[in-house]
Amino acid sequence: MAIKVVTFDLDNTLWDVEPALLRAEEAQRQWLLRYRPGSVEQYDHDSLWEFKKTVWKRHPELLHKVSAMRKQMLLEMQLAAGYSERDARAGAEQAFAVFLRERHQVQLYEEALEVLEELARDFTLGALTNGNADIYKTDAAEYFDFAFLAEDLGASKPAPDMFHAAMKTSGVQAAEIVHVGDNPEHDIRGAREVGMYTVWMNSPRGPWPGGPRAHREISNLRDLTAAVGSIHVAAGGGRPK
Structure with a gap:
């Protein structure tokens, strides 16, 4: 898969x-x-x-x-x-x-647009945020197919609502999605618990706080394409392990 x-x-x-x-x-x-x-x-x-x-x-x-x-x-x-x-x-x-x-006057990480462009060639991209940032009001807008805010759904990550919304909108199963986020609790635990693959964006290079780790860890978005690619190869075996 x-x-x-x-x-x-x-x-x-x-x-x-x-x-x-x-x-x-x-x-x-x-x-x-x-x-x-x-x-x-x-x-x-x-x-x-x-x-x-x-x-x-x-x-x-x-x-x-x-x-x-x-x-x-x-x-x-x-x-x-x-x-x-x-x-x-x-x-x-x-x-x-x-x-x-x-x-909304955010400065994307230097490599973000290049990485998003690469990923958008092969994958559907979505945004899932607990905050009130609108991806469509940033320079990254053109690469995203859907976006959900916690305030629109009435539930914040790690609750499953946004992850389920992503599955419903994209029409795929959890094991066909990689979620990328910086928060071990909201992003990694939340996505793992619904069966998604995960990539921990660890820019500060901090220690893992405990619990099941992300499937991949990166400290720079330049490494994301390779991380997703390796998960894509491994995903042929089914659900995340």
């Missing part, structure tokens, strides 16, 4: 997400300072993080909806500063739009 589909996590798999998130947070802050004065000045990095955690605790229904959770945080910050419900809701939408626009 040969490999037919390769699915990717996005943040820290195809790009380093930290620079984009820092810029997005700052753009959001500058918008609030200009258009909603009094809503953000009292927060430094640590106190803002603590405030976010209180929002998460009060709204467990938004656990897998990172965009809705951020909007709720923005709403509550403005309400606490004395803005009307109407102005706070409008401000939350506008501040989030500023954040999201900058969040």
Whole structure:
């Protein structure tokens, strides 16, 4: 049973997400300072993080909806500063739009587009992310056939929902898919448990945290084509072992 589909996590798999998130947070802050004065000045990095955690605790229904959770945080910050419900809701939408626009200004790893182009010649490519990055708003858009976000499905990896969605959309069995991701728990364990092959993108070259290992491990995307190719050859024997 040969490999037919390769699915990717996005943040820290195809790009380093930290620079984009820092810029997005700052753009959001500058918008609030200009258009909603009094809503953000009292927060430094640590106190803002603590405030976010209180929002998460009060709204467990938004656990897998990172965009809705951020909007709720923005709403509550403005309400606490004395803005009307109407102005706070409008401000939350506008501040989030500023954040999201900058969040998508990601810099793909240098070798990413070349590797994706190579893989797209032989495999269907899909994106599976717990975050709110839209692959179709990046330079890699043309190589992807489908994409799923946790907030759209109401479940985050390692839950099986996104992996099952990938199987249903592509029309293949789990053992015909290789999932590539940086998170041992969300990506590797989640994909393995539904029967997919896995490649661990270990850019920091950290130690494996324990449990069943990925079928292949790479530290640079340049090695991904060979890793998928070797799995493709081995997959003739059926399900992953």
